[in-house]
Amino acid sequence: AQKVTQAQTEISVVEKEDVTLDCVYETRDTTYYLFWYKQPPSGELVFLIRRNSFDEQNEISGRYSWNFQKSTSSFNFTITASQVVDSAVYFCALSERRGNTPLVFGKGTRLSVIA
Amino acid sequence: NAGVMQNPRHLVRRRGQEARLRCSPMKGHSHVYWYRQLPEEGLKFMVYLQKENIIDESGMPKERFSAEFPKEGPSILRIQQVVRGDSAAYFCASSPFTAGGPNEQFFGPGTRLTVL
Numbered sequence: 001a002q003k004v005t006q007a008q009t010e011i012s013v014v015e016k017e018d019v020t021l022d023c024v025y026e027t028r029d030t031t032y033y034l035f036w037y038k039q040p041p042s043g044e045l046v047f048l049i050r051r052n053s054f055d056e057q058n059e060i061s062g063r064y065s066w067n068f069q070k071s072t073s074s075f076n077f078t079i080t081a082s083q084v085v086d087s088a089v090y091f092c093a094l095s096e097r098r099g100n101t102p103l104v105f106g107k108g109t110r111l112s113v114i115a
Numbered sequence: 116n117a118g119v120m121q122n123p124r125h126l127v128r129r130r131g132q133e134a135r136l137r138c139s140p141m142k143g144h145s146h147v148y149w150y151r152q153l154p155e156e157g158l159k160f161m162v163y164l165q166k167e168n169i170i171d172e173s174g175m176p177k178e179r180f181s182a183e184f185p186k187e188g189p190s191i192l193r194i195q196q197v198v199r200g201d202s203a204a205y206f207c208a209s210s211p212f213t214a215g216g217p218n219e220q221f222f223g224p225g226t227r228l229t230v231l
Contacts, residue, residue: 004157037222045158045206045222091157100146100210102171103220105157 002027004094006106013082014114021077021109023092029053031097034068034075039108040088048090051075052097082113117142119209119223120189127229134194134201136226140209147190148220149175149182152204164190197230204228 003026013019025034036048049059051068059066063080079086089110093103120139128134140147145166150158163171164184175182179197184190194201204227208220 006157035219043204043227044224047219047221050219093158100163100170100213102148102160102163102174103150103158103208104160105150107157 002029002032002094002096002104004092004104004106006090006092006109008109009107010110010112012112012114015084016081018078018080019082019111019113021079021090021092021111023075023077023106025073025075025092025094027094027096029096033095033097035093035095035103036066036075036077037091037093038088039091045091048077079111082111084113084115087111087113119144119207119221121205121207121223121226123226124224125227125229127231128197129231130198131196134197134228134230136192136194136205136207136228137189138192138207138209138223139189140207141221144209144211144221146210146212147184148208148210149190149192150206150208152206152225154203158206161192194228197228199230202228202230 005024032053034051038046056068065078067076089108091108092106095101095103122137147164149161151161152158160174162175162182167186179195181193204225206225207223210220
């Protein structure tokens, strides 16, 4: 069975600090996809990134970076120089590769960035 | 190209009433997924549909809940005889068909159901 664990329920940082959100997953599939979504206070879900299990290259997009480590089944997300607008709930999700398949979400990490 | 649309955005029902939630996928998308987010929880998969077919309903409660995606019109998630525990945010996502693995699922803004 697939499972996604986000052990950090809430994190609070001061603006301009770096912060890392942890994500650990479980799957028996050798091919799978990992996702991060952001849910701001307005409630919608904003897609951030998708990685497949064969691509372990770290990715950077502006102040965001992702560290995928297959050996530890982790897909961590780092925000550099955090800003108040980063305050949101962040969800990590997993999907196995069988065509179009549903996502399995973690419970989310609530990030509060204080000015 | 409009995104995934859901309506209503907020829905209030009394116990025992019916709730109907609508989802219009993005243009060209033939796959729809419904997820439920209980307060302070992550999203949980409910049902996956293609036009006129239910592909996977393993996450949907067996009683009172049903979903459809007709040939014409939006996908509908129906909850009969709502109870307080049905209060949640219901998200719809759509994706195009792909043979090569899961697509990015585009999420709608959600419908927040409150049962009084």
